[in-house]
Amino acid sequence: MILITGANGHLGTQTIDFLLDKNPDANITGLVRSEEKGAELKEKGVEIRIGDYTDYASIEKALQGIDTLLLISSSTLEGRTKQHKNVIEAAKKTGVNQIFYTSIVQADKELSPLSPDHAETEKHIKESGIAYTLYRNAFYMEFLPLFLGNALESGEWAFPSNGNAINLALRSEMAEALANGLADPEKHRNSIYEITSGKAYTLEEIADMLSEASGTEISYNDVSVSEFQNTLEEIGLPEEQIAMSVMTATTFVNGALDFTFDDLEKLLGRKPTGLDAFIKNFADQ
Ligand SMILES: NC(=O)c1ccc[n+]([C@@H]2O[C@H](COP(=O)([O-])OP(=O)(O)OC[C@H]3O[C@@H](n4cnc5c(N)ncnc54)[C@H](OP(=O)(O)O)[C@@H]3O)[C@@H](O)[C@H]2O)c1
Numbered sequence: 001m002i003l004i005t006g007a008n009g010h011l012g013t014q015t016i017d018f019l020l021d022k023n024p025d026a027n028i029t030g031l032v033r034s035e036e037k038g039a040e041l042k043e044k045g046v047e048i049r050i051g052d053y054t055d056y057a058s059i060e061k062a063l064q065g066i067d068t069l070l071l072i073s074s075s076t077l078e079g080r081t082k083q084h085k086n087v088i089e090a091a092k093k094t095g096v097n098q099i100f101y102t103s104i105v106q107a108d109k110e111l112s113p114l115s116p117d118h119a120e121t122e123k124h125i126k127e128s129g130i131a132y133t134l135y136r137n138a139f140y141m142e143f144l145p146l147f148l149g150n151a152l153e154s155g156e157w158a159f160p161s162n163g164n165a166i167n168l169a170l171r172s173e174m175a176e177a178l179a180n181g182l183a184d185p186e187k188h189r190n191s192i193y194e195i196t197s198g199k200a201y202t203l204e205e206i207a208d209m210l211s212e213a214s215g216t217e218i219s220y221n222d223v224s225v226s227e228f229q230n231t232l233e234e235i236g237l238p239e240e241q242i243a244m245s246v247m248t249a250t251t252f253v254n255g256a257l258d259f260t261f262d263d264l265e266k267l268l269g270r271k272p273t274g275l276d277a278f279i280k281n282f283a284d285q
Pocket residue numbers: 005006007008009010011012032033037051052053054072073074075076083102137138139140143
């Protein structure tokens with residue numbers, strides 16, 4: 001039996017939908033933090049178990065009888081590695097046979113401020129002796145509008161990148177690739193996949209593609225991280241939002257997303273959607 005954590009989140013829900021599309025009778029269990037959060041999944045025929053990464057006992061109970069686990073990384077950054085460690089320890093105790101985990105592209109290079117949590121989690125998984133399948137995900141293409149802020153209206157896009165390119169991939173295609181892996185876990189034992197689309201683009205190139213697709217000139221300004229942070233503070237954004245934006249900017253500046261691999265293409269059995277196609281579609285809406 002497969003258990004998917006973060007089952008009510010975006011990636012978890014989409015992965016479950018792809019699995020059900022492949023096999024409507026699939027034996028899928030979803031981990032959620034309350035009955036309420038599992039209501040929609042229950043309607044789809046998914047068994048719901050309740051647990052919180054911060055509560056070891058709840059996870060150990062939820063993992064009873066589970067053979068394959070998809071651990072979707074926690075969205076709460078505080079104490080994230082400890083949360084993941086709880087799940088890995090419970091998986092070992094309950095005899096889980098294989099863990100799939102959603103990491104970050106090139107986690108072991110630790111180029112992004114988000115990488116150390118993932119690198120440490122990957123290490124715990126490997127040390128547990130449980131078979132692993134690591135999906136090292138690029139950033140979601142669906143997040144491009146968040147990175148753009150009001151650039152489409154103002155015609156000016158100020159975001160740090162130090163001239164580095166970024167590779168973004170569709171979250172929905174990551175979910176499809178996860179479902180393809182989970183449908184045949186044996187084939188993916190002890191594998192590491194770098195999940196990117198087929199091409200990384202500089203922010204200058206992204207601004208050009210947006211200008212062409214929208215018919216409005218958007219000029220890109222490669223500001224420093226401190227300049228960017230000052231601007232966000234002047235606007236008066238909430239602290240948490242500023243921290244997340246600065247982490248994203250540092251990720252770009254460190255070249256942490258300037259990588260392209262063909263693992264996603266292989267897992268999907270087709271070329272992943274490129275940022276060029278995504279931008280054309282996005283500008284049409
Ligand atoms: N690659 C990227 O660009 C990118 C961007 C953002 C996030 N991420 C990472 O990828 C993960 C999946 O993305 P997503 O879009 O599906 O995020 P999401 O929609 O925010 O879903 C996160 C899921 O994790 C669950 N969760 C959070 N803390 C938990 C805890 N302590 N115990 C049990 N479950 C917990 C949430 O449950 P609740 O609904 O109860 O909170 C939710 O189901 C995120 O959690 C984050 O680690 C990646």
